[in-house]
Amino acid sequence: MIRPVAVIGAGPYGLSTAAHLRVRGIPVRIFGEPMTAWRDHMPAGMLLKSTPAASDLDCPQPGHTLADYCDAAGIRRLVTDEDIVPVETFTAYGDWFQRSLLPELERVRVVSVERDGSGGFALKLDSGEEFTARAVVVATGLTGFAHLPPELAGAVPDGPSATGVLSHSSQWHDLGRFAGRDLIVVGAGQSALETAVLAAEGGARVRVVSRGRGRVAFGAPPWEQPRLRPESPFGRAWSLWALSYYPQPYRFLPEPVRHTLVRRVLGPLGAWWLRERFAGRVEVREVERVLGAEAADSGPVLTVRGHDGRTERLDADHVVAATGYRVDVAALDFLGPGLRARLATGRGAPRLGPGYVSSLPGLYFTGLPAAASYGPVMRFVCGTAFASPRLARHLASAHG
Numbered sequence: 175m176i177r178p179v180a181v182i183g184a185g186p187y188g189l190s191t192a193a194h195l196r197v198r199g200i201p202v203r204i205f206g207e208p209m210t211a212w213r214d215h216m217p218a219g220m221l222l223k224s225t226p227a228a229s230d231l232d233c234p235q236p237g238h239t240l241a242d243y244c245d246a247a248g249i250r251r252l253v254t255d256e257d258i259v260p261v262e263t264f265t266a267y268g269d270w271f272q273r274s275l276l277p278e279l280e281r282v283r284v285v286s287v288e289r290d291g292s293g294g295f296a297l298k299l300d301s302g303e304e305f306t307a308r309a310v311v312v313a314t315g316l317t318g319f320a321h322l323p324p325e326l327a328g329a330v331p332d333g334p335s336a337t338g339v340l341s342h343s344s345q346w347h348d349l350g351r352f353a354g355r356d357l358i359v360v361g362a363g364q365s366a367l368e369t370a371v372l373a374a375e376g377g378a379r380v381r382v383v384s385r386g387r388g389r390v391a392f393g394a395p396p397w398e399q400p401r402l403r404p405e406s407p408f409g410r411a412w413s414l415w416a417l418s419y420y421p422q423p424y425r426f427l428p429e430p431v432r433h434t435l436v437r438r439v440l441g442p443l444g445a446w447w448l449r450e451r452f453a454g455r456v457e458v459r460e461v462e463r464v465l466g467a468e469a470a471d472s473g474p475v476l477t478v479r480g481h482d483g484r485t486e487r488l489d490a491d492h493v494v495a496a497t498g499y500r501v502d503v504a505a506l507d508f509l510g511p512g513l514r515a516r517l518a519t520g521r522g523a524p525r526l527g528p529g530y531v532s533s534l535p536g537l538y539f540t541g542l543p544a545a546a547s548y549g550p551v552m553r554f555v556c557g558t559a560f561a562s563p564r565l566a567r568h569l570a571s572a573h574g
Contacts, residue, residue: 358474521546
């Protein structure tokens with residue numbers, strides 16, 4: 175009996191990868207709740223920063239783009255750079271993609287992955303089933319990677335929580351719970367700015383605290399993009415074009431350079447369409463740094479140092495840390511300790527070779543964990559167009 179490939183995760187990268195493997199005739203078992211991060215860990219009413227063309231799940235078969243879903247669902251086509259994609263539409267698109275191409279998806283959780291005695295992998299599911307796979311693809315998205323800077327962690331020794339004084343932006347779906355309350359959002363990226371706008375529109379009094387070089391800014395609308403530069407899913411610039419369409423050479427850059435570029439390229443910037451909703455509704459405090467956070471009797475208090483060198487204390491009813499994500503394979507607790515101990519990493523991220531394979535033959539990573547090896551495009555849905563076919567081709571060649 176031919177052992178299957180196990181794909182762990184059913185978000186955009188897991189679904190796209192499984193579709194590519196299946197069209198090659200490779201037996202696949204894909205595990206997880208489809209689009210769960212988009213459905214449960216993004217705020218209701220959110221709009222995607224990505225354009226429609228940058229929001230397609232890559233598929234080896236025609237007829238499965240976002241525009242195709244709109245046609246099938248009988249809704250207005252989203253195709254131009256000026257069309258804005260609601261998160262609910264994108265989530266429904268992913269569900270449709272899964273039902274169309276991967277109906278055998280298993281809505282169970284993988285609880286353990288270890289090497290078996292024959293060079294493959296032994297997996298355990300929360301259903302109690304155990305089986306072996308010839309290869310494993312980790313496509314778990316943002317799960318486990320929410321980042322809370324140390325200066326904020328002092329207020330929540332047990333970790334951020336939606337029921338406590340400080341949470342991470344990934345813990346919120348219903349921002350209407352802040353109606354009539356004072357809210358501080360820490361961050362200057364799209365997640366911070368859109369969280370602030372949605373909470374303010376729901377009746378909250380909101381301040382955004384941006385740190386260091388993270389000044390609040392918004393991108394230019396499509397009609398103001400420079401026309402003499404090449405087009406990419408993220409705008410018109412030679413660097414963005416190269417990072418989007420030619421990520422392969424990225425992994426040959428020095429490791430410190432790669433990690434710096436992942437953090438800084440396509441860094442904090444609000445979407446062009448958010449500017450008007452933000453202005454006049456959300457207060458902005460740009461500070462040199464947040465020095466610390468504490469939980470007082472009246473709620474959380476941030477101590478900040480302004481660009482003028484003065485220290486100030488800011489209080490609120492709740493603080494949302496929209497401080498992004500940091501990859502750390504130690505957070506992937508379904509990978510057995512034996513695997514993690516032998517996995518080559520750099521600053522917590524797996525070091526990947528050609529075809530997205532890790533230092534352990536047969537173990538692949540795609541999506542955000544691959545960004546340190548293949549560049550910032552792996553942080554976005556459009557990265558499936560590069561990653562999925564190459565991963566499937568490498569896996570078919572190595573384990574065919």
